[in-house]
Amino acid sequence: MKGVVFTEFLGMVEQTFSADMVDDIIDDAQLPSGGAYTSVGTYSHDEMVAIVVALSQRSGLPVPDLVRAFGKHLFGRFVHAYPAFFDGVNDTFQFLAGIEDIIHAEVLKLYPDAELPRFDVEHHDERSLTLLYHSPRHFEDLAEGLILGSIDHFGQPIRLVRDASASDRGQRFHLERHA
């Protein structure tokens, strides 16, 4: 996992909790890297899991809630860091349907060792969009937070339903426009 994900996560923890909380969870998590991340470095995704679990224990908040909140936060950071990805894009479905072939394809050019999920578009029309997320790292909650961040960003009335019956092909996210 790229260091930028860690630095953004710790930045959110500092903002939402405190700098002491950052130090405490880094200590608790007993990280092989020692918690000194650089944005272009690459670290085991197990470290992210350990940090989030440590934050959950200290804050009393459930891990999925923390990861989802992080996804929303990270999306806002991406909007600032990669404005070119948003040029001429003003629709949530248009943006999300391009995660795999446009956004993450470009990310891979910038960071050739990035470990990215698969986002298949199962269905896309004017009213609804169905995405199938698949990753051996199982960051479904992060994906949900990023999708919610996209919906907020474009400001359109869209409802997100996460399909409970996750198939072995992945986690399905269903988005529907409402009036």
Ligand code: HEM
């Ligand atoms: C401008 C928009 C975006 C940029 C620049 C971006 C970039 C990245 C980067 C750099 C990583 C880390 C790769 C690694 O750790 O090696 C990542 C991972 C990920 N991205 Fe994106 N992303 C964007 C939008 C999205 C959106 C909207 C979603 C959800 C629909 C998404 C879903 C994910 C997930 C779930 C991961 C975690 C890795 C995994 O699940 O295996 N991304 N992305």
